[in-house]
């Protein structure tokens with residue numbers, strides 16, 4: 001939601017209008033990646049802080065340094081439990097700053113935390129840290145994942161036991177600097193009538209620490225089979241990849257960034273192509289919108305964030321959860337985060 005709209009919000013009545021309340025109030029949390037591991041709900045969010053860094057278009061003011069993992073015994077819990085420090089940037093050899101949106105995966109009794117961070121040269125990469133517990137502490141690998149770049153890793157476990165990572169984000173996320181996995185300083189976002197940049201994905205290796213193939217760009221198509229254009233700001237990919245499977249179909253969801261929607265597209269396999277379907281979440285308070293979708297005891301939930309607790313401070317966000325509904329045809333009902 002743009003800054004000028006935030007100025008018009010009546011925060012005294014907002015809690016009554018909001019479809020859900022913050023799950024965490026003692027610290028700021030954002031970008032919630034939720035999973036059910038061994039029957040319990042775990043949330044892997046960013047840990048927002050005010051690092052005193054001035055606002056800029058590259059998101060420098062998102063100066064996060066560490067991660068805490070949260071858990072819930074049931075989806076009705078009003079608060080998520082803070083399980084303490086799980087990983088700090090000072091323990092990650094290759095990284096300097098900006099621990100942005102993470103995700104986690106579970107395989108053969110080990111838990112893997114995937115996270116983006118900036119190297120000392122200012123370039124984002126994605127790292128992995130391992131633990132025997134879903135809540136950490138996580139022990140980082142000494143190097144970032146070879147061939148990884150940009151931000152917002154989301155790891156999807158398919159029913160055949162394969163794990164795929166989806167990632168990328170334009171603007172502060174630096175995706176516009178890459179073409180076919182290669183960085184060039186002079187690369188920029190395509191112009192409005194050119195095809196938009198897509199999210200990137202790769203199969204993970206058996207040990208979960210590397211890419212098992214060259215990363216590929218996902219195609220998001222419109223209803224006529226044409227790739228979305230860079231000027232289609234209401235629908236094109238910006239950041240916040242997530243993948244889930246519903247009734248045998250693959251649902252790729254993402255944020256449109258500067259138009260503040262969480263949208264989705266459907267495909268027949270993890271590689272796509274994906275056909276744009278619509279919006280899952282209308283704009284929240286705060287500039288960013290970032291989510292995950294998780295099945296808990298046969299019902300589906302959207303974990304998301306907004307900046308209501310901080311009264312609109314864009315880099316001080318709070319995680320929330322709301323139930324999502326599917327229509328008979330598999331489409332998802334759009335949620336309005338605040339009712340009128």
Ligand code: FUB
Nearest residue numbers: 046062100101239288290
């Ligand atoms: O939390 C920092 C960044 O803001 C995330 O990586 C983006 O998805 C946006 O939510």
